[in-house]
Amino acid sequence: MSQPQVETVSTGADKAKLAAAGVLLVGAVAAFYLLNQQDTWVRVAALVVGLAAAVGMFFTAEQGKQLIGFSNESWREVKKVVWPSRKEALQMTGYVFAFVVVMALFLWLTDKTLEWVLYDLILNWR
Known part of the structure; x- marks a missing residue:
């Protein structure tokens, strides 16, 4: 328009x-x-x-x-x-924080798994 x-x-x-x-x-x-x-x-x-x-x-x-x-x-x-209400804003903020925590755990777990596979199993550096 x-x-x-x-x-x-x-x-x-x-x-x-x-x-x-x-x-x-x-x-x-x-x-x-x-x-x-x-x-x-x-x-x-x-x-x-x-x-x-x-x-x-x-x-x-x-x-x-x-x-x-x-x-x-x-x-x-x-x-x-149309602005969100306080309740909606807090809920969305909580969802974002939860997603960040889950993603951080996933990336940490992936990093440690790859480290274990490469250094311990394949290269025997430890």
């Missing part, structure tokens, strides 16, 4: 918005380091404001809108998942 993929063409405005978001991101990091003589809260505020502006600019571009749409569809799909 997935919708057909629609290919969008990036316009010049979208490319400009993405470039501006990149410039804002680099500017925010640069401002953080260039303001090293200021108080820490001023540096952090400059960084946070710059990052928020970069994220805001990104989400106005077509790629940002697609990301928001993808996130909404993903959340809708997560809501459709």
Whole structure:
């Protein structure tokens, strides 16, 4: 029931918005380091404001809108998942542990049997 993929063409405005978001991101990091003589809260505020502006600019571009749409569809799909009850989860965990123990015993027994056949019976090394 997935919708057909629609290919969008990036316009010049979208490319400009993405470039501006990149410039804002680099500017925010640069401002953080260039303001090293200021108080820490001023540096952090400059960084946070710059990052928020970069994220805001990104989400106005077509790629940002697609990301928001993808996130909404993903959340809708997560809501459709039928999660097991606590009892079912504990039972399945017990089955897995039991299988691991049985498989470990089987592999140990196979290893010891092959060791006995090769070293004791065939090669007489012991």
